Amino acid sequence: MEQRPSWEPGWPWQDHLATYRTEEMRTLARWIAIGASGSVVGLRGSGRSNLLGFLCHRTEVLRGYLPPPVFDVLLVPVDLNNLPDPTLATFYRVLLRAFYELRTRLPSVLQPLAAQLFYENRAATDPFLPQSALRELLFQLQASECRVVLVMDRFDAFCRMITPELGDTLVGLRDSFRDTLSYLVGIRQSLIYLETLELASDFIRLLTTHTCYLGPLSEADARQLIARHTKVAGALPNEQEITHLLALTGGYPTLLKSACQWWLLTANRPPSERWLGALGGEPAIQHRLHEVWSGLTQEEQQALSELVLGQERRQGAVALQLARHEEVIHALSLKGVCRQVEGRWRCFGALFEAYVRQVGGLSRGAIWLDEQSQTLYHGAVPQDNLTPKERSLLEFLVRHPRQRHSYTDLIVSAWSDEDRYHGVTNDSLFQVIRGLRQKLEPNPAEPVYLVNWRGKPEGGYLFFPEGRPQ
Incomplete structure (x- = not known):
């Protein structure tokens, strides 16, 4: 078409x-x-x-x-x-x-x-x-x-x-x-x-x-969308059904449209209290939820996971990361991804919250440095398995995020003057980058932390400590 x-x-x-x-x-x-x-x-x-x-x-x-x-x-x-x-x-x-x-x-x-x-x-x-x-x-x-x-x-x-x-x-x-x-x-x-x-x-x-x-529509706009997309049925959803559609989708436009389509095409709809499971299993709904989820950074995904799964707060350096999560949740609220309900943060709709429970544990979180202990963390996990070169390079990138670093800049940051005097090739840098990606990236073939950029006379890498959206 x-x-x-x-x-x-x-x-x-x-x-x-x-x-x-x-x-x-x-x-x-x-x-x-x-x-x-x-x-x-x-x-x-x-x-x-x-x-x-x-x-x-x-x-x-x-x-x-x-x-x-x-x-x-x-x-x-x-x-x-x-x-x-x-x-x-x-x-x-x-x-x-x-x-x-x-x-x-x-x-x-x-x-x-x-x-x-x-x-x-x-x-x-x-x-x-x-x-x-x-x-x-x-x-x-x-x-x-x-x-x-x-x-x-x-x-x-x-x-x-x-x-x-x-x-x-x-x-x-x-x-x-x-x-x-x-x-x-x-x-x-x-x-x-x-x-x-x-x-x-x-x-x-x-x-x-x-x-x-x-982000999601206001309730008035969401109700208008429901009326517009279900009017072909001849009879609109009743007030209880509308309330459930709004609660499940949070008024997020494509989720609400897909839910309305399900309502239209499902001849024998289950009781509305079972709609969460029925809609959550629909391929179209799963696809829409994945699109929203993949549009978030790794740090945003992990912050939502902490929010939904209710993981216990830990002490020590990781408490700094949890404080960062509070800032991330506030930023997500500006995007409409979460909202405060009766004094606590919740995802914008029950379907998305259920999806976070399902996939949230796979997110890696941000890469950050605890200045007091000089420990590099990936989310809440200390990175103790890095080689000396990987550690030097990653620490430089954490201190200089979201900037274009040429191959030469990165070699200077991680190799000593003596090493460079004897000669350090780009292949040596690529080997270290490859090792970091194997240890840090959810999918090394599609990196979200260490991203290539191509330039003249030489290319290099950008580092996104939060893990950029896919």
Whole structure:
């Protein structure tokens, strides 16, 4: 079946009430009002694309959130994942096409210009031509005092193919039209986990200074979703069944949709008190739960395991790790993964909590150094089986996390001057890295702690002590 473009009219946002995602819409409206750029971060199935589509296409709702005085704002959805090739000329042409497709929302005097510039440059291969056309359009919008927001969903996927030139282009556009242009990007996880990222650090700060985390729906939105997805049955679930659906899924969009599908297709449904076991065994539900779980870091997974399994607090250095878990749980609450219920932290829904009980014990946790005892830990487990070189290299990485380290940097950190004088090859480093991965990684073939990056004149490694999401 042919997949529809992500921004095609007719998606569910047309059916959403004006109160859909009220808190998130209020946050994004504040950013737009002050001309700020930012990121909407949501795990798989959180409804990130739905929210950004609602924001772009339900402009009458957005106006209700904008503070006075009312100003003209144009939200331009840009599908960067359908770039035919990652060249500057293609990138500028895609931006021109995005304005052309929304030309009816432009000031009437600029609508012919948007069409003319797109048609004149749609086959251009020299990037200067579509770039000049785009700048002309932005200058005209600036003169009309129209604020422009480029909305780029799945931006993290685009970043895996981005070139330094494309990254510089985004920075340059923003700098040239600072009072007119801003960016709103949708991502599944923090940009720091993209080892191939070629964006300037100033631009990364621009996108990450303001962050809106997307988690489960509010109860009102979740009830609307249930009604929308079960109305084909002719009779909606009764109030007891709705209450159980909300408690089991926590209102997490894809889980709730899958649960509604199960409700529709199961002719002889068991009593609602047995739905947890019935839904938990459904392959579609298991798949959705795995997607949420794999979007968390190893440290977040272990913190949730401690929370759900109720492991006893230990004394000594490991108490420091447990204190770190409390910080992680608080951060997870901002993402909507857990919440406080009657004074204690709980996972967002019973299905996810049951899944954590099932798989949580397999998570490794963060790699960290107890400064007092100078002991390296992996989660709660001291790493006493490291060779001297593995210990030296890992300690250097723990002290310098989330940075690109070249092969040369790592050799200097772990080998003595005398060793280097006699010669240390990259193969010697690779052997130590291989040993560390065998001891630290859940799957050495798909590392989450020690990650390769490729550069010129030489590559190297990034170290994520928390174990990046898969």
